[in-house]
C-alpha cells in the first residue's frame with residue numbers, strides 16, 4: 001500500500017498538446033525519462049509539419065549568414081535525430097549538402113573570401129561546376145555542409161505508431177486538465193489559444209510544389225531563389241513566404257512565383273504533380289517561444305519555430321525538458 005502511494009507520487013503526468021514535428025520530438029525526449037507518463041492530444045487539424053520540406057541549412061537568409069546558434073544546434077540536431085533512428089530503427093534523416101549556384105562572378109568572389117574565414121571554413125566550399133546538367137550555373141556555386149533534410153511525414157507516421165497507446169485523437173480541453181503539466185505544441189493554432197494568443201506571432205503562409213523534372217539527377221539540395229529537393233518520389237520546390245495572406249488556400253500567385261524563380265536556373269522540363277500550403281508558426285522577432293505561462297502555472301509553450309523547426313526544435317525541446325527537472 002505504502003509502495004503504491006509512493007510510486008503514484010513519483011510519476012509525473014505530462015500532456016503533450018499537438019503531435020507535429022515539435023510534439024513528436026518532445027515525446028521521444030520524455031520517453032527517455034523514467035517517471036513520466038505522457039498523454040498526447042492530436043486533433044488532426046492543419047499541420048505545417050505535414051507540408052514542410054524538412055530542410056536544415058546552417059547558412060540562411062537574404063544575406064546568407066551562419067544561422068542563429070548554428071555551432072550548437074547543428075551538432076545537436078544530428079545527434080538527436082540519429083539517436084532516435086538508432087533507438088527505434090526508423091530512418092528519416094538525410095545528410096545532404098546544399099548547392100547554391102552563384103548569380104555572377106561578384107558573388108563567387110565574395111564567397112571565395114568568406115570560405116577562408118575561420119567562422120565559415122567547416123561550413124562551406126566553393127564548387128566550380130555542378131554535378132548535374134539540370135541546373136544552369138556558369139559561375140559555379142557554394143556547397144553548404146552539415147545540411148540536409150528530415151523526411152517529416154515518415155517521422156510523424158512512425159512516431160504515431162510508436163506512441164499509439166499514448167495518443168488521444170481529440171482536441172485538448174484545458175478544463176479537464178487543471179493542475180496537470182500541459183505542454184502546448186500546437187503550431188499556428190496556438191495563435192488562437194486564449195493562453196497564448198497575445199504573444200508576438202507573425203504567422204506566414206508557405207506554398208510548395210511537387211514536380212517531376214525530366215532526368216533529374218543530383219546529389220545536392222539545390223537552392224537559389226527557391227530550393228529543389230529530391231524526395232523519395234518527386235522533386236519538391238519551395239517555398240513562398242507571405243504573412244499578409246493567411247487565407248487557407250493555394251493561390252495562383254504563389255504557384256506563379258515559385259515557377260518563375262525555378263525557371264531562372266532549372267534547364268530541364270518539368271510537370272507539376274502536387275501543390276500544398278501550410279501556415280508557419282513564426283514570431284515577430286524570429287525567436288521561438290519556450291516558457292511557462294506567467295500566471296497559469298504548469299502550462300508551457302514550445303512553438304514559434306517559423307521556417308527552422310527541423311534545426312531548432314531538437315535543441316529547444318531538450319532545453320525545456322531539462323528545465324522540467326524530471327530526473
Ligand SMILES: Cc1cc2nc3c(=O)[nH]c(=O)nc-3n(C[C@H](O)[C@H](O)[C@H](O)COP(=O)(O)OP(=O)(O)OC[C@H]3O[C@@H](n4cnc5c(N)ncnc54)[C@H](O)[C@@H]3O)c2cc1C
Nearest residue numbers: 018020022043045048049052054055172187206278309310
Ligand atoms: C511550405 C512550407 C515549407 C516549410 N519548410 C520547412 C523546412 O524546409 N525546414 C523547416 O525546418 N521548417 C519548414 N517549415 C516550417 C515547419 O513546417 C514548421 O515550423 C513546423 O512544422 C512546426 O511544427 P509544429 O509541431 O510546431 O506545428 P504543426 O506541424 O502545425 O503541428 C501542430 C499539431 O498540433 C495539433 N493541434 C493544435 N492544436 C491542438 C489542440 N488544441 N488539441 C489537439 N491537437 C492540436 C494539430 O493538429 C497539429 O498536428 C515549412 C513550412 C511550410 C508551410
